[in-house]
Amino acid sequence: MASYRVICVNTVPNGSGTHEHIAWLGLGEPNTWNSRITVAQAIAQLRSPWGDRYYTVTPTTGLRAEVIEAGCESCDQRPYVRTTADGIYDNNLLALQYCAVG
Numbered sequence: 001m002a003s004y005r006v007i008c009v010n011t012v013p014n015g016s017g018t019h020e021h022i023a024w025l026g027l028g029e030p031n032t033w034n035s036r037i038t039v040a041q042a043i044a045q046l047r048s049p050w051g052d053r054y055y056t057v058t059p060t061t062g063l064r065a066e067v068i069e070a071g072c073e074s075c076d077q078r079p080y081v082r083t084t085a086d087g088i089y090d091n092n093l094l095a096l097q098y099c100a101v102g
Contacts (some may be wrong), residue, residue, distance in 0.1 A: 001050050001051060001052060001053065002052045002053075003052070003053045003054070003055060004027040004052060004053070004054050004055075005027065005028065005029065005054075005055055005056070005057060006025045006026065006027060006054050006055065006056050006067060006093065006096065007026055007027070007028050007029065007030055007031075007032075007056075007096065007097070008025075008026035008096050008097045008098060008099035008100075009022045009024060009025055009026065009093050009094070009096050009098065009099060010022070010023050010024040010026070010036070010098065010099050010101065011023060011094075011098075020094075021039075021080065022039055022080075022081060022093055022094070023038065023039060024036045024037065024038055024039070024099060025037050025038075025039065025042055025054060025067070025081070025093075026099035027054070036099060036101075039079070039080070039081055040079075042054060042067065042081055043069050043079045043081065046067070046068065046069050046081075047069065053066065053067070054066075054067035054081075055067060055083075056083055056091040056092075056093065056096065057091065058088050058090055058091040059090055059091075060088075060090055061088070063086070063088065063091065064091075065083035065084050065086055065088070065091040065092075066083065066084045067081050067082070067083055067093070068081065068082060068083070068084055069081060070082045081093065
């Protein structure tokens with residue numbers, strides 16, 4: 001089991017077009033993502049007791065937030081990923097930068 005920092009995300013519109021869902025997680029160090037995984041791949045790892053784990057780091061405090069499996073709060077789509085609730089906005093997955101692909 002390894003632990004990887006999520007530094008960026010890519011989103012896609014949800015089925016109803018009312019909001020976006022995370023589709024990809026970019027892993028690496030700040031300003032340098034070196035790989036992307038799909039949310040399905042991340043969830044498969046999270047569900048395994050021996051699977052990889054993922055986290056974000058708050059730029060303002062340096063605190064770590066774990067990425068967990070959950071349901072979308074807007075439409076209850078499952079599976080879905082988010083960070084653990086800690087009251088800090090800038091370590092939330094949707095607050096991370098967009099992974100520039102190309």
